[in-house]
Amino acid sequence: MKTNLFYKIGLSIVLMVLSAFLFSKSYSQIRYNSNGKLTIGNTQPYEFYSQTVEGSGMYFTCFTNKFLQLDVSPAAPRIAGTGNQIVFYNTKTSAFNSIQVANVYNYSDVKAKINIRPSVYGLNTISLLRPVTYQFVGEKEMGRSSNLEIGLIAQEVEKVLPSIVYTDDEGKKLINYVALIPVLIESIKTLQTEVNELKKSVK
Structure with a gap:
């Protein structure tokens, strides 16, 4: 019983120290500011956004090995998905979404083509x-x-x-x-x- 108790106390102390490190103002990697803004990483809240994340990108995956990849490190940020496709589709309503952009450029470089006729x-x-x-x-x-x-x-x-x-x-x-x-x-x-x-x- 005593061993169990000491283990629980020790674990609680470790968790408290870890939390203090993560959320302290000087060293925090995850910070919730008094103005209601959340930052993750070594960064400051950006303008009016409620969340700001610092990093080179983000990778999402699931048990079926499907993935969505966000890469913000190149000059133009990149989005990639399973099968080289991104589908703007609302699964709940079974409806495709509209996309509004200034321009759309299709990859058409001759270096990427063969059997041109x-x-x-x-x-x-x-x-x-x-x-x-x-x-x-x-x-x-x-x-x-x-x-x-x-x-x-x-x-x-x-x-x-x-x-x-x-x-x-x-x-x-x-x-x-x-x-x-x-x-x-x-x-x-x-x-x-x-x-x-x-x-x-x-x-």
């Missing part, structure tokens, strides 16, 4: 696609805007351009609309050639 997709391909207007199911129920959308149906596009349609692990289909730009460019070039030929025939 002229595209065979052009005006004939575009003529097989069916633009539609639509609304997403359940938008009103989730309290979100039910604006009229303009786009394509993934299942229809998949029959024409299967490489630009992605099916996730839940069976949801998504379209890479950016990949349609080269097809549209080739279509415009074809039409311009036809216009030039018509102009010549009129002369």
Whole structure:
């Protein structure tokens, strides 16, 4: 009994000393300030934010070995995830999120490409696609805007351009609309050639 008691007292003292070290004003790595702001690491609260964390990044993982990685050490901070994908999706409401940014740049460096050939997709391909207007199911129920959308149906596009349609692990289909730009460019070039030929025939 005495051994047990001494062990508990000793453990309590160790925990108290450790807590004093962690939360002391001069040496703290985790600090909760009197103004309600929390800092982790050797840093000070940043402006109006309630939490400030010092470090080169953060790594999240779970029992399935999936991961999310935040790296703030490069010139431009980086985000990485399992399968080289990041999905902005609300699991609770089963809805994709909108993303608002100033610009989007797609990696297209020639050094990263092999088997480069002229595209065979052009005006004939575009003529097989069916633009539609639509609304997403359940938008009103989730309290979100039910604006009229303009786009394509993934299942229809998949029959024409299967490489630009992605099916996730839940069976949801998504379209890479950016990949349609080269097809549209080739279509415009074809039409311009036809216009030039018509102009010549009129002369």
